[in-house]
Amino acid sequence: MIVAATQFAPVAGDIDANVRTIAGLIRAAGADGARVIVFAELAVTGYEPTLIRDTPGLVLTEDDARLEPVREARRAVSAAAVVNGPVHTAEGRPAVTSLVIGPDGGLLARYDKQHLYGIEQEVFAAGRRDGRFELEGTRFALATCYDNRFPGLAERAAADGCTVYLASSVLSADNDSFEKVYPVRAREFALHVVLGNVLGTNEDGVGCGAAGAWGADGERTAHAGTEVPGHVLAEVG
DSSP states (O other): OEEEEEEEOOOTTOHHHHHHHHHHHHHHHHHTTOSEEEOOTTTTTOSOHHHHHHOGGGOBOTTOGGGHHHHHHHHHHTOEEEEEEEEOOTTSSOEEEEEEEOTTSSEEEEEEOSSOOTTHHHHOOOOOSOEEEEETTEEEEEEEGGGGGOHHHHHHHHHTTOOEEEEEOOOBTTOTHHHHTHHHHHHHHTOEEEEEEEEEEETTEEEEOOOEEEOTTSOEEEEOOSSOOEEEEEEOO
16 A cells, blocks of 8 residues: 655645645655545635634535545545545534545544644534544554654554554754654554645644654654655565
8 A cells, every 4th residue: 555645835724726726746656556545634615723713614525525625536536535634523613634535535534633733723623533434444543743643543553453653744944843743653553654744834834844754663764854844665474
């Protein structure tokens, strides 16, 4: 199974532009053999909690028509993708949500970020359930940025038969997660960890890229660099 980790600089609040970029990356990664493609936290809108709070039109539904180019791209390359954005909940506030859309364009899974950080607690509703999906016999777990600081998510994933842990994040160059979180989760729980990250300025700072993967021994197996948008491939089993 080949998984692609992606990175690009989202345009703040421009869903159409970001969806076009996401669709293009799906087509490119799928053409390179990726069966699952992972994007950064809030890739659809950019990591802009204040803008999302003040602009209700940026909140998506699970079947949002604005995501149709993403569904078409997935069908074109017969791959699944993990796309993160603000999505409506029954509680009123949106969640920071990973929508996993399968090779046929249908929804395979939804995961709402459980551990909110800083201003996120004022804008979003916290999720209450772990995220899982299965594709071609491989079982995947989902986590979003600050979630990864809590080892219980990865521990439960391993106990539930997952072998791949997909992380959608927004990280700057001074974030210690690259050394103290992702490789540790991989090594402690024998999981392949695949990270989608951002480039460019956002409300949290400046994204540093470095999307990629760690093997079940905690060693880096893929690195997308820190400057160029695109994808990198990782073999996860």
